[in-house]
Amino acid sequence: MSADTASRAEAVVRAIPRAPARRAGPRRPWGALAIFLGPTLLLYFAFAIYPVLVTFYNSVHSLRMDLGMLYEFVGLDHFREILTSDEVFWKAAANSLTWGLVAPLIDIPLALGLALTLHARVPFAKVFRTVWFTPVLMSYPVVGVIWLWVYNYDWGMANLVLRAVGLGGYAQAWLASPATALPALILVTTWMFAGFNMVVLLAAIHAIPADYLDAARVDGAGAARRILHVLVPLLRPTLVNLAILDFIGKMKQFALVWVMTRGGPMWGTETVATYVVKRAFEWKTLDLGYPSAVAVLWFVIIFGLSYVFTRLLQRREALEF
Amino acid sequence: MRRTTIGVLAATLILALGTLGSAQAAQLQWWSHWAVEDSKKAVLFEAKRRFEAKHPGHTVEITFYEKKNMWPALRAAFTAGSGFPDVFYYDNDVPEFMAAGWLADLSQGIRWESIEPYGKAFWTRPGPAGKIGTWAIPVEAASDEVYFNKKLFRELGIAVPANFAFTQDQFKDVVAKCAKAGYAAFATGAADREWAAMYIPDMLLLSKLGYGDVQKLYRGDLTWKDPRVVDVFRYYKELVDLGAYAKTLTSMQLAEAHRYFHTEQKACMFPVGSWYTGRAFVPPEKGGQPAGFELGLLNYPLMKDGKGHGEKMLGVAGSLAVAAKSPNLPLAIEVANAFADVEIGNMWMAKTGIQTGIKTDPGRIDSPIKWYFDEFAKVNRTSKWVDLTAQQVKLLMKPGVWEVYVATVNQGLPNRLIGADEALAKLEEARLKGK
Secondary structure (H helix, E strand, O other), X not given: XXXXXXXXXXXXXHHOOOOOOOOOOOOOOHHHHHHHHHHHXXXXXXXXXXXXXXXXXXXXXXXXXXXXXXXEEOOOHHHHHHHHHOHHHHHHHHHHHHHHHHHHHHHHHXXXXXXXXXXXXXXOHHHHHHHHHHHHHOOHHHHHHHHHHHOOOOOOHHHHHHHHOOOHHHOOOOOOOHHHHHHXXXXXXXXXXHHHHHHHHHHHHHHOOXXXXXXXXXXXXXXXXXXXHHHHXXXXXXXXXXXXXXXXXXXXXXXXXXXXXXXXXXXXXXXXXXXXXXXXXXXXXXEOHXXXXXXXXXXXXXXXXXXXXXXHHOOOOOOOO | OHHHHHHHHHHHHHHHHHHHHHHHOOEEEEEEOOOOOHHHHHHHHHHHHHHHHHOOOOEEEEEEOOHHHHHHHHHHHHHXXXXXXXXXXXXXXXXXXXXXXXXXXXXXXXXXXXEOHHHHHHHEEEOHHHOEEEOOEOOEEEEEEEEEEHHHHHHOOOOOOOOXXXXXXXXXXXXXXXXXXXXXXXXXXXXXXXXXXXXXXXXXXXXXXXXXXXXXHHHOOOXXXXXXXXXXXHHHHHXXXXXXXXXXXXXXXXXXXXXXXXXXXXXXXXXXXXXXXXXXXXXXXXXXXXXXXXXXXXXXXXXXXXXXXXXXXXXXXXXXXXXXXXXXXHHXXXXXXOOOOHHHXXXXXXXXXXXXXXXXXXXXXXXXXXXXXXXXXXXXXXXXXXXXXXXXXXXXXXXXXXXXXXXXXXXXXXXXXXXXXXXXXXXXXXXXXXX
């Protein structure tokens, strides 16, 4: 390198404006942060984090209230028993998993159909939107009682309709057999949440620029192709999120089962959540350790499956309209 | 200045006395089952009135529940350590409350001389850490009965034997006749009671095995594969297959079962506790049986080669307990103590027609349902009472076995979901695994 070149390089370096010395940022208002966040964090810790930690702790202990709340460390014994010899747990897990997998397959397409119907501005769309959304506003106990009436063998609407249309032979006690009880409950949650999913999807559809659909129409795509090849791909992130939320919700199903069947008949509608409550508070042992282990195991399963489904179904590329 | 000082002191004194007075006056909370049973409520209100008259300034507020909804609320409150009542309805549905230490020991502070000894003995059991105590006042005692509709029996040509007990074959004929005529044999609703469909199988087991062996069976000391037990279950399955139960069994609640039996008259018989009268002997507009309904009682079917012929189940039912951690414990015990009175016992019998664990003076009971007492006495004149009811079976069973018993006997068998042998196999497996 010649001296000339070196001096020119030095000149260039000098010409580059120096970065200003790193200035200390404004001081964080720790006092205000503590005042505003402290109570919330405290409540969150007390009512969310602490119970979870205690549940994990209890899961490796035997904790019997009738023995004066004495803790006895049992290691992984509870988990071993659950996995190797607890038939009811496996039935409950199978029911919950069935519910978790089947419900989104019914709920989401149905909600999409309803949302598209409203998007097409059918007559009385506002009325339909209100009617379809109303069940979401009701609590599980109310919905449970209503559907107990619907499924009543003698005078329930389900059997009355069947008898009225000459299909009385198919009338049955819907909640009396494991073969029909679980599907009957799945139908109830579908009825209950179709409106919520519909509203979310309707908002997502409205957010899609009309240009895309217009362009497809100009290219000669019919309604079905516009839905399948334009709308659905653009709605994919929303559909996946709804499906995963639906899956998680159904895997935790408790209240509806408790009101309608309490897990019967013959464990035909037993879910893991109802089983945990029964083991914790209805068995004479009052042992909180074993049900805690069931709860921990189920938490891990739901967490794992949700993660897997998210990885499998979510596309990495961001969609921009 | 001096006047002002005196005035301030006087005002302070008055305020302090007022505060002291209000601190001493307690309002006790009492949660009770029997929300829809006015006859029982009348007795409860009388006990409350007597307590308040005896303890001026203190009051009792009764909140009525259906017990199915009360148990979870109590469990949650006791587990949390707050929000529980001072006094509450208690029975065999939740024996774990005793072991958990949630009930006050009532061995002291109650006039036990006014309580039947068997009633006190029933609630004298191991409590927390095995400590023996007396955990409740036995207000209600009940036997497991088979009520029947006399009019329907007459229409179907069913004659009741002189001893009010059908033989095994006769009973099967009765069930068959009812089913063939389009009636359910039994008005049972299992939607809100996990033991509702257990009455008949429990009665058959008692008739076949006798009290001693049936206790062994429930405790897990006798196998469910015992040939006598197998006989009973197979016979019971035959009754079910004949159409013993309504198809509404699973969705029908206890209150509906009452109406199904006496108002709609869709079933010939109603196996249920003798507390039937608490719901039935009220005006029809409040769910009671209609005027003119012909109520009869039967004894249990006589199983072939049975060791328990003539034995009949009787036990303590609805009772009253006190919360161990009540801030008003002495007063709460006094509320319970108000029941330990022969006059209250008489009133209970007269109003409800149900047996009681409180001592009574039959000569002083004046009741409009005397005809029922006479009928009851006639049918049960030779009954050998044993300390057991369908609800008490849970007390005898090990954890885990009861749940299988509920699933198989209250759900699977009566709904024809499983056979007798499958039910027995599940019960035997649970017995062997029971802790």
